[in-house]
Structure formats: C-alpha cells, structure tokens
Amino acid sequence: MLKAxxxxxxxxxxxxxxxxDLEIQKKDIVSIVGASGAGKxxxxxxxxxxxxxxxxxxxxxxxxxxxxKSDRLAQFRNEEIGFIFQFHNLxxxxxxxxxxxxxxxxxxxxxxxxxxxxKELLKLLGINGxxxxxxxxxxxxxxxxxxxxxxxxxxxxxxxxxxxxxxxDSKNAEDLHSLFFKxxxxxxxxxxxxxxxxxxxxxxxxxxxxxDGIVNI
Numbered sequence: 001m002l003k004a005x006x007x008x009x010x011x012x013x014x015x016x017x018x019x020x021d022l023e024i025q026k027k028d029i030v031s032i033v034g035a036s037g038a039g040k041x042x043x044x045x046x047x048x049x050x051x052x053x054x055x056x057x058x059x060x061x062x063x064x065x066x067x068x069k070s071d072r073l074a075q076f077r078n079e080e081i082g083f084i085f086q087f088h089n090l091x092x093x094x095x096x097x098x099x100x101x102x103x104x105x106x107x108x109x110x111x112x113x114x115x116x117x118x119k120e121l122l123k124l125l126g127i128n129g130x131x132x133x134x135x136x137x138x139x140x141x142x143x144x145x146x147x148x149x150x151x152x153x154x155x156x157x158x159x160x161x162x163x164x165x166x167x168x169d170s171k172n173a174e175d176l177h178s179l180f181f182k183x184x185x186x187x188x189x190x191x192x193x194x195x196x197x198x199x200x201x202x203x204x205x206x207x208x209x210x211x212d213g214i215v216n217i
Contacts, residue, residue: 019214
C-alpha cells in the first residue's frame, strides 16, 4: 500500500537518510526505532509528506506523492493520511469533538454526519463523556485519545505516529499501545510508529531500525 524508494535527505553537510527503501501493507503496524538523531522522525515526516526528500519517491495507493502539485498533495494528505504527535497538538479553544472533526471540516465534509462520526470515534476510544470538554479539562491520556480520533476522522489509508506515548505515564502508554491494535483489528487501520518505547516497538508486526541512515529490518 505504501512504498518508499531510495529516500535521501540531508541538512547542510549532514546526510541523515542515505537511500531508504521500504514497503508497508494494509493493516500493518510497523515501528521505527533508532538512536536519537538517526533520522526516524525525518523519515516519518517524508512518508507523511510533511517534508520532502532530496531524492527518491513515496507511493501511497499507487500515487506518486511528490509528483503531485502542492494543492493536490495537501488534499490527498488530508483525505488519506492521519497523524498522531507526542504533544497532541489539540487546539485549546475548541472542544474534544471540534478537535476531532477539524480535518473533516478542512476537507469540507458535511458537518452533521461528521460530528456523528466524531462522537462514534470518541465512544470507541472510551472517552464519549468528554465530547464537550476542552483540552485543558482533559488528562494527558484523554488528550492523546482525542488526537487518535482526530487522526481517524477522515478514514485515512495510513496513520503516522511520532513518539505517541512519549508524553504519557506507563499506564496510559500501555493503554495507547493496546488501542492501536484494537483499531487495526476493528477498523483495518495501518500504523507506522516512531518510538523510543521498546515494549511498543516489539509489539509491532515489524520493527525497522535506522542505523547510519539506512533501515535495518
């Protein structure tokens, strides 16, 4: 479903990615590990089109992403790619439900059906009682579940998670890890997860390690 070929990325004289090739199939849960500065997040951002490679290609659902014009790529990203970040990135002035629905609003989906789906996702994630709460009224674990629901709202082909449990205590981290597998089983979702958490990395279907700019499988 996702294929990356010969991905190179440098920052000045520092060559971070040195020709990475990988393939990810639907319903895979893949973890990416490596030392700090190895290029894990750089690779994730390129796969998710938040950054572009110096050389190489990324294909998702048979579309060559970096051959798209910027406006088409932005639309494709909104429709087909979900993101979960370490620090949630929730908008403080909006409720949980409004945060969840934001990618759908951006995609100009019908508000009533979108909000109904947002409520279903919050219920699936076990926080339906927090629909009208703002981020400041939520625990860290609840905020991250809202972020997960937001990533799911447009039924993306794939979700990229960058240190998703890095800001959580061990109990909430374990719950979040289990949640990814539940979503894979119930929604046929695909996850690529950058993590320093060895337990989460080992739970994945595949663990990829970046060493010296190359992926070791």
